[in-house]
Amino acid sequence: MMYPELHPDLAAFVLGGLEPQEAEEARRHLASCSHCRNELEDLEKTNRALQAAPPPVDPPAYLRGEILSRIRAERGSRPDHAEPADSEGRTNPFKAARLYRSSRMGVVLSSVAVAVVAIVALGIFFGLTRDEAPVATIRLIPTPEEAAGLDGYWGVAKIRPQHSHNQQVELRLNNFDEPEPERYYQLWFVSGDRRISAGSFTSVGEGETRVWLNAPPEARSFDTVLITEEKFDDATPSGREVSLRGEMP
Amino acid sequence: MGITVGDVLKSGRKFGGTRPVISGRMEELSDEQCMICLDGPEVEAAFAQLYDRYGRTVFGVGLKILGDRSLAEELIQEVFLKVWRSSHTFDPSRGSFSTWLFRVTRSVALDLYRKRANRVRPVLEGDAYLATMRDRSAGPQEIVDESWLSWRVSRALDALDAPHREVIELAYFGGLSQREISLRTGIPLGTVKTRTAKAFKSLREELALGDAWRVATR
Numbered sequence: 001m002m003y004p005e006l007h008p009d010l011a012a013f014v015l016g017g018l019e020p021q022e023a024e025e026a027r028r029h030l031a032s033c034s035h036c037r038n039e040l041e042d043l044e045k046t047n048r049a050l051q052a053a054p055p056p057v058d059p060p061a062y063l064r065g066e067i068l069s070r071i072r073a074e075r076g077s078r079p080d081h082a083e084p085a086d087s088e089g090r091t092n093p094f095k096a097a098r099l100y101r102s103s104r105m106g107v108v109l110s111s112v113a114v115a116v117v118a119i120v121a122l123g124i125f126f127g128l129t130r131d132e133a134p135v136a137t138i139r140l141i142p143t144p145e146e147a148a149g150l151d152g153y154w155g156v157a158k159i160r161p162q163h164s165h166n167q168q169v170e171l172r173l174n175n176f177d178e179p180e181p182e183r184y185y186q187l188w189f190v191s192g193d194r195r196i197s198a199g200s201f202t203s204v205g206e207g208e209t210r211v212w213l214n215a216p217p218e219a220r221s222f223d224t225v226l227i228t229e230e231k232f233d234d235a236t237p238s239g240r241e242v243s244l245r246g247e248m249p
Numbered sequence: 250m251g252i253t254v255g256d257v258l259k260s261g262r263k264f265g266g267t268r269p270v271i272s273g274r275m276e277e278l279s280d281e282q283c284m285i286c287l288d289g290p291e292v293e294a295a296f297a298q299l300y301d302r303y304g305r306t307v308f309g310v311g312l313k314i315l316g317d318r319s320l321a322e323e324l325i326q327e328v329f330l331k332v333w334r335s336s337h338t339f340d341p342s343r344g345s346f347s348t349w350l351f352r353v354t355r356s357v358a359l360d361l362y363r364k365r366a367n368r369v370r371p372v373l374e375g376d377a378y379l380a381t382m383r384d385r386s387a388g389p390q391e392i393v394d395e396s397w398l399s400w401r402v403s404r405a406l407d408a409l410d411a412p413h414r415e416v417i418e419l420a421y422f423g424g425l426s427q428r429e430i431s432l433r434t435g436i437p438l439g440t441v442k443t444r445t446a447k448a449f450k451s452l453r454e455e456l457a458l459g460d461a462w463r464v465a466t467r
Contacts, residue, residue: 009442011446011449011450015421017425019428046449050417050421052398052402053421053422054310054311056305056418057305057308058308059307059308059325063326067300071292154319174322
């Protein structure tokens with residue numbers, strides 16, 4: 001069969017989306033129509049390009065608000081600016097933006113100078129009391145049972161040595177389910193048969209849970225980090241129901 | 250007082266003069282005009298507009314090239330904070346916002362890749378579960394090579410209207426046949442086929458505008 005224009009099923013054929021009988025009919029048509037064969041070649045190029053397409057996944061909804069909050073916080077430290085106007089009182093947004101940016105740069109530079117002086121002064125004043133940069137970042141991975149059917153389920157633990165020689169542990173957990181009633185979570189450092197607790201916490205469920213805990217100095221020498229779910233009724237945490245685990249770098 | 254949406258619309262000639270002065274609605278501004286608004290009192294609305302237009306692309310490309318959801322989330326945060334902090338470095342005369350944002354995204358992705366390379370340790374043999382979590386993402390050169398094509402295809406898909414994008418996503422990512430798409434969506438089979446054909450035509454035109462076509466077909 002000849003079509004005045006292109007065969008209507010060519011794109012579906014390239015995608016492999018036709019039923020066997022329809023695909024066979026398309027093949028027969030292609031064998032006798034050079035116009036559609038040329039078109040098919042172009043459609044296959046488009047299909048190959050689609051292989052580079054990222055998965056159609058929306059970012060977690062909370063990220064938008066979080067980024068805007070951080071911008072809001074940074075904006076709070078920036079001054080408002082008068083809008084430049086021409087002789088007739090009209091504004092030129094592009095020019096105004098440039099002027100704003102250049103004047104903003106001046107203000108920023110002044111602010112940076114003041115900030116540097118302040119930081120130096122504070123550094124001298126507080127000396128060694130400041131926190132250190134993280135010495136370890138651990139990716140926390142759900143156990144297979146916990147991971148089943150969950151999406152966007154992850155965690156990161158950052159460890160920072162404190163002046164007291166204890167280790168501060170910052171936990172960032174995403175979509176980490178709230179514990180069941182009468183239950184809570186416990187953070188452990190484990191190495192072979194040895195384990196030490198770094199404290200207990202709960203979570204907010206959907207969105208990001210951020211928790212800061214403290215571990216004893218020797219925690220850094222352990223191999224594994226575990227988060228377990230515990231029951232209030234138990235006299236001591238069992239450490240048996242592992243929800244997340246990570247390996248120390 | 251800074252730059253308002255109305256002011257930017259009036260200054261449309263600075264960006265080619267194709268945009269009429271119609272109203273002060275943020276969604277009517279071009280990407281480049283939204284960038285100017287980042288200097289004004291409507292910064293949050295302008296920023297939210299850019300995020301809504303490009304957040305999915307940045308996150309999707311991050312997932313594609315980094316192969317890790319948490320890193321992709323870190324990527325999108327860092328990229329959009331850079332958009333805000335570095336808005337003064339954007340010059341519309343040197344290229345589109347999309348191209349500039351792509352460069353920012355690629356740069357942050359490479360930083361995250363290097364950071365991860367320093368912190369991920371090999372998985373122990375014999376641990377069946379952890380073995381499934383092995384890193385399958387691209388190397389730094391692949392990130393550079395693949396990210397532009399991935400970006401262009403993502404933008405081309407975003408340029409489709411929702412009904413046409415839906416049939417492509419269900420067919421390509423969902424692996425559904427045309428008949429299955431019809432059953433799933435309740436759309437007549439003939440309409441599904443027509444939309445698929447039109448979507449392919451639009452994708453081909455969008456991709457042909459840049460060099461994605463050449464990269465994809467070499």
